[in-house]
Amino acid sequence: MAPPIAMSTDQIAELIDAYAKAAARVEEAGVHGVEILAGNGYLHSQFLSPVLNQRLDEYGGTFQNRIRFLLETLQAIRTATSSGFALGIRIGDSSDQRILSSEEVNAVAVRVQSEGLIDYLNITHGDYYFHVDRYAGMDQPVGYQLPFSERIGRGITVPKIIIGRYATLDDAEQALRAGDADLVNMVRATIADPMLVVKGREGKASEIRPCIGCNQGCIGGVFAGRMSCTVNPAVGFEATLSEANIAQG
Ligand SMILES: Cc1cc2nc3c(=O)[nH]c(=O)nc-3n(C[C@H](O)[C@H](O)[C@H](O)COP(=O)(O)O)c2cc1C
Ligand code: SF4
Structure with a gap:
């Protein structure tokens, strides 16, 4: 039985169905894939956390139970979309490793990969409980998330994406050459200069x-x-x- 304040299993099923229907609409609209944000403290990462997930039913407790919501979401999306439609997850650990450790997130990534449920893995770090670690300030170096992404990405063979204060194309190139990832996310860098890639190409x-x-x-x-x-x-x-x-x- 779940505690009274928890989502009911009907609500979980409704949400999974909504994810699947949304992905199908996205494909119908001509987009090539979707990504489930299962990190950064959002709902799926709350289910994954042994600290935040207090459920007593089949969605809480053991690792197999805590990962169930994510597995069912990804399975439903795979069923609702065509085989060529890309599916990825953005996932990361908490800065407080008691909430969600790099090792637990790695186990989740390995599991969804082994079930053929992801075409790539987008790795992040930090959450709403440790807000600043998601977008570190100028006191942190380029690639400040690498120690976490390295642990989370162990055993992953689908393409990996990393992030963390990559401000120039040279910064990103260095990470790619070092084999840290297959792609580098650059969020604030493209707010500061949306012509970043164009200027680099030219x-x-x-x-x-x-x-x-x-x-x-x-x-x-x-x-x-x-x-x-x-x-x-x-x-x-x-x-x-x-x-x-x-x-x-
Ligand atoms: C204005 C802004 C809004 C953001 N919104 C979200 C969000 O809704 N969900 C999320 O997971 N991350 C969000 N992020 C975090 C970024 O995806 C990224 O992880 C973070 O900025 C670190 O990458 P960077 O160093 O390349 O900027 C946001 C970042 C910024 C700057
Ligand atoms: S995107 Fe602009 S406002 Fe945001 S951290 Fe970079 S320079 Fe500062």
């Missing part, structure tokens, strides 16, 4: 405006109700201020 890397990791405009702005960027005044005003709209003299 041999204008020196013109890239790097993210400085201040967190004031982007994440600070989101929580204050209006997103901006300290080094990119066009954020929020792209229609008039983006570089594409500024004539080169």
Whole structure:
């Protein structure tokens, strides 16, 4: 029996069905795949955590029970979409390893991979309980999540994606050459300079405006109700201020 405040099994089934239907709609709309955000403290990672998941039914307790919600979600999406439709998960540990350790997340990743339920693994770190570790500030180095992603990615053979303060294409290239991952996510870097990749391709890397990791405009702005960027005044005003709209003299 689940505790009274827990989601009922009917609600869990309804949610899994909603994920599957949403993925099918995404495919119908012409998109090539979906990703389940099963990390960062969101619902699936709460089910996975032996600390946060207090359920007493088949969705709580043992590892097999805690992973059930994620497995059923991915299975339902596979059934609702075609074989060529990509399915991935974004997953990560908590900065408080008691909540969700790198080793537990690795076990989850290995399990979903062994069941053929993921085409790639997108690795993250930190959650709402340790907010700043998700988007480290300027006190943290490039690749600050690597010690965690290395542990989480052990035994994974599908393509791996990593993240963590990669601000320039050179930073990302270094991680790829070192074999740390197959792809590098760059979130704040592309807020600071949405033309990052274009400039790199055109041999204008020196013109890239790097993210400085201040967190004031982007994440600070989101929580204050209006997103901006300290080094990119066009954020929020792209229609008039983006570089594409500024004539080169
Ligand atoms: C404005 C903003 C919004 C974000 N929103 C989410 C979110 O909704 N869910 C999530 O898992 N991560 C979110 N993130 C975290 C990023 O996906 C990423 O993990 C984090 O910024 C670290 O990567 P970076 O160093 O390349 O920026 C957000 C980050 C920023 C800056
Ligand atoms: S406000 Fe801009 S420069 Fe500062 S962390 Fe966010 S994206 Fe980077």
